[in-house]
Amino acid sequence: xxxxxxxxxxxxxxxxxxxxxxxxxxxxxxxxxxxxxxxxxxxxxxxxxxxxxxxxxxxxxxxxxxxxxxxxxxxxxxxxxxxxxxxxxxxxxxxxxxxxxxxxxxxxxxxxxxxxxxxxxxxxxxxxxxxxxxxxxxxxxxxxxxxxxxxxxxxxxxxxxxxxxxxxxxxxxxxxxxxxxxxxxxxxxxxxxxxxxxxxxxxxxxxxxxxxxxxxxxxxxxxxxxxxxxxxxxxxxxxxxxxxxxxxxxxxxxxxxxxxxxxxxxxxxxxxxxxxxxxxxxxxxxxxxxxxxxxxxxxxxxxxxxxxxxxxxxxxxxxxxxxxxxxxxxxxxxxxxxxxxxxxxxxxxxxxxxxxxxxxxxxxxxxxxxxxxxxxxxxxxxxxxxxxxxxxxxxxxxxxxxxxxxxxxxxxxxxxxxxxxxxxxxxxxxxxxxxxxxxxxxxxxxxxxxxxxxxxxxxxxxxxxxxxxxxxxxxxxxxxxxxxx
Numbered sequence: 491x492x493x494x495x496x497x498x499x500x501x502x503x504x505x506x507x508x509x510x511x512x513x514x515x516x517x518x519x520x521x522x523x524x525x526x527x528x529x530x531x532x533x534x535x536x537x538x539x540x541x542x543x544x545x546x547x548x549x550x551x552x553x554x555x556x557x558x559x560x561x562x563x564x565x566x567x568x569x570x571x572x573x574x575x576x577x578x579x580x581x582x583x584x585x586x587x588x589x590x591x592x593x594x595x596x597x598x599x600x601x602x603x604x605x606x607x608x609x610x611x612x613x614x615x616x617x618x619x620x621x622x623x624x625x626x627x628x629x630x631x632x633x634x635x636x637x638x639x640x641x642x643x644x645x646x647x648x649x650x651x652x653x654x655x656x657x658x659x660x661x662x663x664x665x666x667x668x669x670x671x672x673x674x675x676x677x678x679x680x681x682x683x684x685x686x687x688x689x690x691x692x693x694x695x696x697x698x699x700x701x702x703x704x705x706x707x708x709x710x711x712x713x714x715x716x717x718x719x720x721x722x723x724x725x726x727x728x729x730x731x732x733x734x735x736x737x738x739x740x741x742x743x744x745x746x747x748x749x750x751x752x753x754x755x756x757x758x759x760x761x762x763x764x765x766x767x768x769x770x771x772x773x774x775x776x777x778x779x780x781x782x783x784x785x786x787x788x789x790x791x792x793x794x795x796x797x798x799x800x801x802x803x804x805x806x807x808x809x810x811x812x813x814x815x816x817x818x819x820x821x822x823x824x825x826x827x828x829x830x831x832x833x834x835x836x837x838x839x840x841x842x843x844x845x846x847x848x849x850x851x852x853x854x855x856x857x858x859x860x861x862x863x864x865x866x867x868x869x870x871x872x873x874x875x876x877x878x879x880x881x882x883x884x885x886x887x888x889x890x891x892x893x894x895x896x897x898x899x900x901x902x903x904x905x906x907x908x909x910x911x912x913x914x915x916x917x918x919x920x921x922x923x924x925x926x927x928x929x930x931x932x933x934x935x936x937x938x939x940x941x942x943x944x945x946x947x948x949x950x951x952x953x954x955x956x957x958x959x960x961x962x963x964x965x966x967x968x969x970x971x972x973x974x975x
Contacts, residue, residue: 527687528600532594532597534589535597536690536743538593540689540825541754542582545758546759546765547757548562549576550581550582551907552569554905555568556571557903559771559904560765561766562765563763563805563808563811566804566805571932571936571966573931574941574944578941579637579940583943583946587641590625590629591629591630592646594622595626598622598623610681614681617681617695620673620698621673621688623672627673628828634663638659638957638961638970638971639658641654642657643657653950655953656953656956659961659972663712664713664720673702674699674731677699679695679696679699689744690743703729703732706731710724711916712972713972714843722845725840729837729848737865743826744822745821745825746821747821753824753825765814767787767800767811768799768802769800772797772812773799777881778879779879781876782863782868783797786815787812787813787814788812788813789815791811791813793812798812802925818905826905826906829865830861831862831865831902832903837849838851838854842891858898859876859882861902892917893917893920896918896920900919914936915938915970931966933967935967937967939967939970947964
């Protein structure tokens with residue numbers, strides 16, 4: 491018996507020694523994924539792109555100020571256009587390149603590298619790549635609309651191109667249009683894609699195809715003043731392939747009540763008492779008795795029974811003015827990526843330019859206003875009463891057709907600061923005045939561009955200087971290539 495026990499324990503010791511030869515295995519979870527899944531990369535990119543568009547942090551997003559929807563009561567550097575102090579170019583670049591594009595491109599590489607098994611798997615693979623491509627296009631278009639020339643062909647390849655060159659903005663746009671064409675052509679709406687990992691459309695390929703065409707419509711309109719023939723082809727092709735036709739197709743990013751999943755506006759609007767609607771915006775809506783006021787602004791913050799906006803870019807007392815509406819302060823309020831309202835006004839612009847998009851400028855102008863009212867929960871009777879006003883109706887409102895469309899689009903873009911600022915620059919309306927206190931670099935004008943990051947200047951100096959020269963100077967007054975007038 492003693493001999494048997496000795497043999498048993500000796501064997502146990504030998505087994506333990508053998509199992510310890512690779513002691514690192516003890517720290518590995520054999521049931522966990524060892525590499526990140528493409529779907530998880532895309533999910534993370536969607537979270538970060540939604541953050542870029544929807545947050546109101548002074549470090550990351552001052553576009554609602556540039557569009558003069560909102561101003562701040564105490565800290566006014568940002569609404570006075572001090573881009574350099576906050577190094578906003580770095581924030582935008584980090585979010586869009588590192589947190590959005592890097593993940594989308596890595597997801598795309600992983601999917602392309604995986605061998606498809608059979609025709610169904612091939613179709614799903616194409617759908618996933620196409621959906622990633624649409625999001626890549628949107629992120630690059632955003633970068634061009636921010637800065638002008640940006641790294642593109644050599645971007646995000648740290649091994650081959652640690653110091654990437656900056657590509658011409660117009661050239662990038664034209665390539666993005668081609669990429670959208672390819673993505674749209676490869677989508678099979680009868681097959682699956684990403685499923686629940688897709689936080690925008692839950693893998694609905696048909697909705698992604700509609701979004702791709704709507705993005706293509708916008709991209710074409712941005713080219714309309716400089717490449718009208720090419721723009722006509724892009725716009726009419728997008729329309730014929732199928733753009734958004736109703737609210738159910740709007741691309742929304744849903745937020746939740748938990749701290750890590752809530753709408754980033756909550757911190758800026760609830761945890762801080764700083765942001766107020768501007769006097770200019772409030773007065774414009776008051777003058778037309780706009781029924782969206784009770785959603786845009788907080789009814790409990792009226793002064794003497796009326797909404798009172800704050801003077802833009804001036805230090806004031808927060809409580810002396812109306813503040814932002816309670817719906818926008820909700821943790822679960824969804825963020826808009828691209829919507830039906832926007833599509834209607836883009837089609838109005840296209841029709842006004844003579845492009846064939848299935849309706850007149852007036853038709854789409856009306857649809858855009860009613861779509862905005864519906865999105866914000868305005869009663870249909872109140873919405874129609876607003877549309878019937880002589881200072882709103884397309885036939886009788888003041889201004890050119892282009893100005894009427896631009897003005898109502900500006901109102902409808904409320905809470906979508908980046909897009910509002912972009913379309914203001916493109917359509918040149920309404921007329922926004924820079925504050926007298928604006929930084930000298932603004933030259934008395936509302937910015938039409940974001941200056942490059944400080945890191946561009948220091949870490950990629952030669953390519954930065956070449957890019958700055960090519961666009962006409964790294965200034966907030968230098969127009970993006972599509973901003974012709």
